Amino acid sequence: MKLSLRPMALAMLVCAVQSSCKKNDINSPKPSAKAQTELLGSPRIKYLLQNGGTDTLKFYYNAQGNPDSIIRKVTSTGYPSYRFNYDANGRLTTFIAFYNEFYFEYAQKFFYSIPSYPVQDSIYNFGFYYGNVLVPSSQSQFMTTNYFGDYLGRIKAIDRTIWIPGNPTTNHLDFNYNTAGNLTGYLTTDNNKNLKSLHRVWQLLSNDFSVNNGFIATSYNQQLPTAIPALNGGDPAGDFIHGIWLGGAQIIYE
Numbered sequence: 001m002k003l004s005l006r007p008m009a010l011a012m013l014v015c016a017v018q019s020s021c022k023k024n025d026i027n028s029p030k031p032s033a034k035a036q037t038e039l040l041g042s043p044r045i046k047y048l049l050q051n052g053g054t055d056t057l058k059f060y061y062n063a064q065g066n067p068d069s070i071i072r073k074v075t076s077t078g079y080p081s082y083r084f085n086y087d088a089n090g091r092l093t094t095f096i097a098f099y100n101e102f103y104f105e106y107a108q109k110f111f112y113s114i115p116s117y118p119v120q121d122s123i124y125n126f127g128f129y130y131g132n133v134l135v136p137s138s139q140s141q142f143m144t145t146n147y148f149g150d151y152l153g154r155i156k157a158i159d160r161t162i163w164i165p166g167n168p169t170t171n172h173l174d175f176n177y178n179t180a181g182n183l184t185g186y187l188t189t190d191n192n193k194n195l196k197s198l199h200r201v202w203q204l205l206s207n208d209f210s211v212n213n214g215f216i217a218t219s220y221n222q223q224l225p226t227a228i229p230a231l232n233g234g235d236p237a238g239d240f241i242h243g244i245w246l247g248g249a250q251i252i253y254e
Contacts, residue, residue: 043253080105085132121145154209185236186214192223205241
């Protein structure tokens with residue numbers, strides 16, 4: 001199918017590309033209706049502060065209590081804002097890490113059969129988006145993922161293929177859990193509720209369904225971490241979603 005763009009739309013897209021790697025202030029949308037989250041109800045994440053509070057991310061939710069967007073105070077390459085789109089069954093269909101209203105840094109589109117968790121996804125680095133529609137750029141790297149679940153509804157393994165022309169490469173990754181219900185890759189754990197279990201979207205995007213946090217927080221509020229110490233790079237406990245690292249973060253709930 002050919003994609004045709006009107007001259008004005010094309011001009012806007014060119015402008016978006018030219019400004020995508022510069023720092024851009026993003027105007028925060030009005031917050032969606034307040035509602036209970038799927039797993040715990042309140043509390044839920046309202047703000048996440050990084051780099052000593054110099055970088056602030058504000059979380060918005062839709063009327064169903066699902067994450068709607070995460071707006072970063074100032075965006076730049078490697079530090080985008082985020083949008084989440086869902087189907088009629090409330091399942092995540094696209095996750096978009098964006099710079100502005102046209103251009104994305106990273107986008108993930110999910111495909112489902114019957115389960116609540118996806119069986120496959122498509123991933124693009126850099127391109128344009130129109131609501132739920134993704135249009136990768138000519139230089140965009142393309143990846144696909146096959147997901148495998150266990151009887152507890154957790155993702156137990158993935159096969160991720162990088163589609164390099166003439167040389168596609170597939171990597172297999174297992175997610176093993178111990179008897180306490182935590183990833184075996186955790187270097188340590190606390191005895192509190194895992195921050196990522198506040199919503200299934202955080203679990204899906206981090207591939208982490210652990211019961212407890214993989215760190216000992218500096219401080220807690222109602223058994224949820226409010227200040228997280230620095231974490232070693234590659235530590236699975238530090239991955240939240242694309243571009244958001246939990247190490248050294250402060251978290252405010254609502």
